[in-house]
Amino acid sequence: MIRAGIVGGTGYAGVELLRLLSQHPEVEPAVITSRGNAGTPVAEMFPNLRGVLDLVFTEPDTGRLAECDVVFFATPNGTAMQSTPELLDRGVRVIDLGADFRIRDVPLWQRWYGMEHTCPELVAEAAYGMPEINRAVIREARLVANPGCYPTCALLAVAPLLAAGAVERDHIVVDAVSGVSGAGRTPKQHTLLCEANENFVAYGTAGHRHHPEIAQGMGELAGAEVGLTFVPHLVPMTRGMHASVYVRLADEAQEAQALFDEHFAGEPFVDVLPAGSNPQTRTVRGTNFCRLAVHPGGAPRTLVVLSVIDNLVKGASGQAVQNMNLMFGLEETAGLTGVAVLP
């Protein structure tokens, strides 16, 4: 059994990781830390885990974490980089669900995240943890930067197009929505039920931290810089993310459906829907799937790609488990075979 540690398990990515790891056939959740809740049984905070998980939150302690095979950081940005060097030195593999190792351009990261990076040399080493794009590198990695939710949803939507050079790179529009769980479990006014319910609103219009991450990913796929407009919106539901991506085809005659079918053939967690379909977020809720559909736009040479994920699973904890499976040579789908509860 792989011994897993979780740092910062009291948020939504944390509880989702606990749910997934507690049902994983080859993993034992061994340590879970929380500065504020040491001593509290996990199942008291998250009663869905009553009878399933017996762990108790403990104070963060690198010594105990170092006894794990892998440590997941489900912490605010800037936390993972503090302990990662020591854990790697002691032979532990690290998967950071935060943003500390996602942006290759460290000064750019520092601008967006408003802090100095304490181990920039590890940024270069870290594997960007999107298996559909980067599987071989992840298998060999000691350190994985687990992608953000919007980047996951958006990059899967354009990967076949950018890899094929099929679209104009200077005017890509990603219009995306996220369920409220993306904003976390810390109480804030705008995520109260009474504020977010029966409401729809854009946010991050002045610049969202996932913009440079998506642009970096698109640039790597395209082999050149892209012009990206990204507007996220908050949708009154708990889970789910949907991106509607608008691109202009370089060539009217592109067979987009075939391009997507071929590109993702064999991917265990990407489901390209038949032509004419519209992916629903609820069909991936609680699962690691991304469902995609392509449609011609109403204007000439415009293509619309629709992409859905569960922001907490393929957009966070599920993808982290998928990465762990690759890093440890397990079946890539191990622990990730649950079916969405519908309705």
Place this chain on the structure above:
Amino acid sequence: MIRAGIVGGTGYAGVELLRLLSQHPEVEPAVITSRGNAGTPVAEMFPNLRGVLDLVFTEPDTGRLAECDVVFFATPNGTAMQSTPELLDRGVRVIDLGADFRIRDVPLWQRWYGMEHTCPELVAEAAYGMPEINRAVIREARLVANPGCYPTCALLAVAPLLAAGAVERDHIVVDAVSGVSGAGRTPKQHTLLCEANENFVAYGTAGHRHHPEIAQGMGELAGAEVGLTFVPHLVPMTRGMHASVYVRLADEAQEAQALFDEHFAGEPFVDVLPAGSNPQTRTVRGTNFCRLAVHPGGAPRTLVVLSVIDNLVKGASGQAVQNMNLMFGLEETAGLTGVAVLP
């Protein structure tokens, strides 16, 4: 008092019209018809009107309707055109909340709506009922084609830009969402709470009937045909519509905020938000307001316009009342001064 008749008052546009007219200082709701519910008190079907409105649904009867000063059609497409000629002949003004008179190109209308038009000559006469674009014509009209909800939300978002020739016309993207009430009160599977709740999904991707209406409106504003991609989505809430419109500026230096501020100065129902704002659908719920905000996009020369309305008010019944006010020389805001209930 203006005597108002309503044909087809059992849907959501109908009940909203009843709510607005029952509180209008200069209107008396005099007749309300429903083929299937004749004899039923309105307040029995819509208990929010208990003690407010004493009307009883009656069988459709052009004779009784002809005693009204104005008749509103809140009926399925194709119904209003049956009775409108006779009502106009008898001196009644008509406001059609359906689509029968919205599209100038009758063959195009017939293709999208799958039926033959029975009075194409009236299509030419009908005023397109968006006061912010067409106020003078509406004042003189006998027949008003009340705009669709998506066209209202989208056209207000681009009117200043297209009127000023500020954007490239060949690649306009309207990404819009609607609350579920837009799909009506007739039971359908996809609008059940258990299907629509906690879900987000695009629809009409193969072609939505509001596409030609938006394209027509944009074309008139721009003075030339536009290339429009329009993708509507269903959002898990009852009311509210949000459009995120993506355009490319013809000229990098456009001062979009000032353009919008000036264009809509003095409009009683259009509220251009200060720079940096994001309009929330809930702030217009139950009201006739459109709130707008403009933002630079992340890609060069890209502009994002955000627009919110209540799909049943400014997107249907409220705009119909606004049109009636203009047609009868009343204060344009009469009966439309309610404040959104928040939260």
Place this chain on the structure above:
Amino acid sequence: MIRAGIVGGTGYAGVELLRLLSQHPEVEPAVITSRGNAGTPVAEMFPNLRGVLDLVFTEPDTGRLAECDVVFFATPNGTAMQSTPELLDRGVRVIDLGADFRIRDVPLWQRWYGMEHTCPELVAEAAYGMPEINRAVIREARLVANPGCYPTCALLAVAPLLAAGAVERDHIVVDAVSGVSGAGRTPKQHTLLCEANENFVAYGTAGHRHHPEIAQGMGELAGAEVGLTFVPHLVPMTRGMHASVYVRLADEAQEAQALFDEHFAGEPFVDVLPAGSNPQTRTVRGTNFCRLAVHPGGAPRTLVVLSVIDNLVKGASGQAVQNMNLMFGLEETAGLTGVAVLP
């Protein structure tokens, strides 16, 4: 025009009071205070009031408040009692939406609210502000204790029965639910959308502060102490309160429907539904109505009374305006004639 001051207008009762007063024909909202938000325009915090209300939050200042005719306290418990004596001395009438003056038994109040009362003599003077029970006293009052939401919903449900001595007093069950807005606008974990949405849970089972208030009200109606079991629950919606009250009739033959019809005949805000009906919370949303229905229970001599209100209107700010109307000799329904927006 009556000049109204509001202390603590940044919560949900506050914004609702602002909405109602800004539309009241005989009131001018003159002062609104907030310690933390002085200088902020009200319409910036509550954009539904953009263009409707021009006020700016100011620091609490008894001098400025004393220039008002009436001051509403929409503050945490224990705040109103600090300034009320001085305001009354200066001839201002006071309506406290909090609990400071609701419980006649001051030691009991002190136990439940965990603080010492600073003006117990005013508790004796204060009128309990439920017009349907206490109208004459309210008309003459300088100080009104506006009832809690659960007490309003529950007492209206049993008033006819207790007044008639029709039920056994020792075993009254009030099973009630509240929309999440009852828990306020201050961010707390359990009222986040992600926690409260798609969930139903009882709370306050160890003892809720509205228990003594309901028991006091029932006792006064019955003329003797009652045995009350009260269990509130949180329901995943923003507004609305529903009580299902279970009582045993003293006498099998009671004609409960007639008792209710007669008892509330002429009440402007109590709507007794026809036999067989079930009141829906949404039909009173944003309004000052209470809708009631009575049903025989399945067990012998058991009666079920169903009662709905909007917790922020009849359960808070609307009832406060109704009380103000009575205190100033205005039409009781002034400013309270809006119709629920449905759906």
Place this chain on the structure above:
Amino acid sequence: MIRAGIVGGTGYAGVELLRLLSQHPEVEPAVITSRGNAGTPVAEMFPNLRGVLDLVFTEPDTGRLAECDVVFFATPNGTAMQSTPELLDRGVRVIDLGADFRIRDVPLWQRWYGMEHTCPELVAEAAYGMPEINRAVIREARLVANPGCYPTCALLAVAPLLAAGAVERDHIVVDAVSGVSGAGRTPKQHTLLCEANENFVAYGTAGHRHHPEIAQGMGELAGAEVGLTFVPHLVPMTRGMHASVYVRLADEAQEAQALFDEHFAGEPFVDVLPAGSNPQTRTVRGTNFCRLAVHPGGAPRTLVVLSVIDNLVKGASGQAVQNMNLMFGLEETAGLTGVAVLP
């Protein structure tokens, strides 16, 4: 592998059964019938099953069903009784998720369900499928009447009390709420999102079909007839059921917590919460658990029991699988070990 057939798999109990059986280690879903959807792949109707289940709906055909080891009926009431005799004759075991075999008193059943029973002799034979009450009988049964959702939720809440003779039997109040999925997948007006959302309403107040089933179950537990008042309510969420049960203790000194702890010790799917807890419906969503809590009521000798289940799992399909496991000598929890997705 056990070959399972499902009759009527297009409703919510049906898709839930498909989800559970498709993940059951010892079951093969072999046949699924639907009169209206023969030929449609299951995963086309329920896209959460894409890639998981390859079945296609077929016409109902007793011959094909007879090749199964067990047949589940997830059909409207009155359907299962048509084919059950033949299936039993051919050696197939039958689990009816409908009500055909739940009520021992056939004339009473006929009154409530408005039809004649076609095989009353099998009513006597059928095992009432609540393992916590009836495990030994279920193990030996050919035919199981799977309980209704409200009866499951209510009977588990009172079983320890009635079995111990601890409460007065003549005045039991069950106040219960159900998520909207309990009303099924067939489009109806009152279950539209726009009707059910942001609303709370009682229903079935004139008499709900689960009343006689709950009363029968309570009577068997108590060994004598009970006086039951049962009021169900619709709560604006998809899944989940909560019962608040109010009883009077025969004897003030009852130790209710201990009674519950002992009664349900060792039950795999009943979780008695620690004193002071309130069970949340979301903690059992998608799972077969019932969570219970007991509280003293505010009136003397009153006890409140709170009980939550997922209406589609423990209240329908999950309990059916639990019954199947018992009937076939499998591990009782097989296929039912999933953890609730939270949030």
